Amino acid sequence: MSDWHLQDSDLHGYAGGGLAGPPLWSVESHLGACASCRDRLASFADPEAVDTGWARLDASLDAPVPGPVERLLLLLRVPDHTARLLAATPALRLSWLVAIALTLAMTATIARLADPIVFLAAAPLLPLLGVAVSFGPGIDPTYEMALVAPIQSFRLLLLRCAAVVSANTALCALASLALPDAGPGAAGWFLPSLALTVLALLLAPRFGTVTAAVTVGVGWTALVAGLAGALFTAAGQAGTALAVALAAALLARRAATFDTTRRLR
Ligand SMILES: [Zn+2]
Known part of the structure; x- marks a missing residue:
């Protein structure tokens, strides 16, 4: 009990749609656990804003027959509202995936002509772009729906990012076949891309997804510039694996905390 x-x-800010990122998640967590604040919320709701919100929500619910991603998720027995929220992830749209595929093809070409490290260094940045746009007003067509659906925003962010990383991993794996050295060394992007995504997710609740992704991306670029190839040796990869394990443990703990807040009632 709080x-x-x-x-x-x-x-007032929540009712008017004026909150975003971490303040929004924290208000939402409390509202999920506290009936008295939910009652108070009603007196702050601007009837016009509520109507507009519902109208937009209606439109997105009546929207289109499920696309291929959503149908696949439903087949995998993902609950329908979760499937729709996942399928609407900006970084899982066809146009986004095509852009990622073109970027990878270009990077692989440069890597062939110049140095394979170009590919190993650039590929881990792509899922970060996906994290940056994975949640928030203005980017996400189902933002309103995410706020009223029975699923935590933070958990939704985690689910979406898992889906984004999987899609990016498949594309990177294909692109790395084009590298001159198609041996195990060509997979050196995989652990860093996991590490960067998990780090960005750890920072997201405090700083927002965009700032978190940019910070981690800049850090990675500096690290690659400083250490050059050392990151992609066996020792470098072992270090990265350790970093992934640590960051993932922290993230699991954070996700559990969000859940507990919700169950407090
Ligand atoms: Zn309260």
Whole structure:
């Protein structure tokens, strides 16, 4: 049981759609656990904004027959609202995946002509782009739906990023076949791409997805520039694996905390 409650200003901001990122997630977690704040929320709701919200939500619910991604998820027995929220992930759209595939093809070509490290260094940055656009107003057509659906925003972010990393991994694996050295060394991008994604997810609740992804991307670029090939030797890869394991453990703990907040009632 929590003995603190949301400020009027937070409820007002939430009702008016003026909150985003971490403040939004924290207000939402509390609302999920606290009936008294949910009751107070009603008095802050601007009837016009509520109508607009529902109208937009209606439109997205009535929208189109499920696409191939959504049908696949339903086949895998993912609950239908989760499937729709996942399928609407900006970084899983066909146009996005085509852009990623073209970027990879270009990078692989440069790597063939110049140095394979170009590919190993650039490929891990692509899932970060996906993380950056994976959640938020203005980018995500189902943002309103995500707020009212019975699923935590943070959990949704994790689910979406898992889907984005899987799609990117498949594309990178294909592209790395074009590298001059198609041996095990050509897979050196895999562990770094996991590490960067998990790190960005760890930072996202505090700084927002865009800032988190940019920070991690800049850090990675500096690291590659400083250490050059050392990251892609056996020792470098072992170090990266260790970093992935540590960061994933932290992330699991954070996800559990979000869940507990929700179950507090
Ligand atoms: Zn409360």
